[in-house]
Amino acid sequence: MTNEQLQQDIRFLAERQLKAGSVSFMGERETGISSNSIVAIAYGLEPLEKQRFPSDVSDMKSCENMWKKLPEHRKTGDGLKAMEAARNCDYYGKW
Numbered sequence: 549m550t551n552e553q554l555q556q557d558i559r560f561l562a563e564r565q566l567k568a569g570s571v572s573f574m575g576e577r578e579t580g581i582s583s584n585s586i587v588a589i590a591y592g593l594e595p596l597e598k599q600r601f602p603s604d605v606s607d608m609k610s611c612e613n614m615w616k617k618l619p620e621h622r623k624t625g626d627g628l629k630a631m632e633a634a635r636n637c638d639y640y641g642k643w
Contacts, residue, residue, distance in 0.1 A: 549621070556619035557591075563617075577606070578613035582634060586611060590618060590627025599630050605641040608634065 564587070567579045585600035602608040611634050615623070623631070 553619065553621045556621070560617060560619055560622075564614075576613060577610045578617065580607055580610045582607050583611045583614040586627065586630045586634060587614065587618070589630040590622040592626075596626045596629055596633075599633060601637040602634055602639045604639055608639055608642070611635075 564579065570579075580602075581600045582602040585594065585598070588594040589596055589599060602611055611631065615631055618627070
C-alpha cells in the first residue's frame with residue numbers, strides 16, 4: 549500500500565465516522581447496515597460470507613453513495629464482489 553492510499557483510507561474512514569450514530573433519510577445517506585458491511589469487507593474486517601444486504605431502495609442508495617466515496621484501491625477483490633452482490637440482491641422496491 550502506498551502512502552497516498554493510506555491517506556485516502558484515513559480520509560474516507562475519518563469522514564465516515566463523523567456520521568456514526570446519526571440518522572438521515574435524505575438521498576445523500578451513505579451509512580447503514582448494508583453499506584457498513586461492504587466497507588468492512590473491503591477493508592478485510594469481515595468475510596464476504598457475512599455480508600448484510602440492503603433491504604430496500606433507500607438502503608441500496610446508501611451503498612451507492614458510499615461506493616462513490618470509497619477509495620479506488622478498495623474497490624477490488626471481495627469489496628467489489630460485495631458491492632456487486634448488493635446490486636444484484638432482491639431488495640424491496642428494486643423492480
